[in-house]
Amino acid sequence: MAHVTSREFDTLIQLLIEQYGLSALHARLLKANALVSHKRPARWQPLANQLYQLSAGLRREHPARYAIEMLWQELISETTEGVEQETFDTLAERINVCLTEKFGVIPNRQTDLIAALGAYHHTLASVSSADVAYIEILLRASKDVAQFLREHKEEVRAAAPSEMEDAEPSDKPEGT
Numbered sequence: 001m002a003h004v005t006s007r008e009f010d011t012l013i014q015l016l017i018e019q020y021g022l023s024a025l026h027a028r029l030l031k032a033n034a035l036v037s038h039k040r041p042a043r044w045q046p047l048a049n050q051l052y053q054l055s056a057g058l059r060r061e062h063p064a065r066y067a068i069e070m071l072w073q074e075l076i077s078e079t080t081e082g083v084e085q086e087t088f089d090t091l092a093e094r095i096n097v098c099l100t101e102k103f104g105v106i107p108n109r110q111t112d113l114i115a116a117l118g119a120y121h122h123t124l125a126s127v128s129s130a131d132v133a134y135i136e137i138l139l140r141a142s143k144d145v146a147q148f149l150r151e152h153k154e155e156v157r158a159a160a161p162s163e164m165e166d167a168e169p170s171d172k173p174e175g176t
Helices: 006-020 022-031 044-055 063-079 085-096 107-127 130-140 143-151 153-166
Strands: none
Touching: 006 022, 006 044, 006 063, 006 130, 022 044, 022 063, 044 063, 063 130, 085 107, 107 130, 107 143, 107 153, 130 143, 143 153
């Protein structure tokens, strides 16, 4: 898993709050022993700051990290319910062929990697949102792929629609 920046972590927490609400998210974090204070913050930012510090941006083994990861996976599974797992596996394989054995980016496959990341991003964003798709890719990415994605974020987002038009029907999510 790649390390997320504080800004990316903030986006992740905001997306969880959009999904569950601040009160419900706080209650679930308490139940998971991720937090000790029962006093709910009035806004999302203090909660995000506290969780970032407790989990060290999802790098530290702490109940906050595990609770956030569990809630995130729950959000992803709820939003991707109508998409076949096979579709995501195919798209992930397109990404993996652009990587070395140690999950580094193959220099002469960068254009293909942009297209593959774009296709994955577009498919996930079509059933959720662009922010959810971006954070999900970052969380699943190796350190090198995450850095590549940050450097080529706009290219990845722009590559998706044209690449998906050329993709085979099995690569497209149902309903699009």
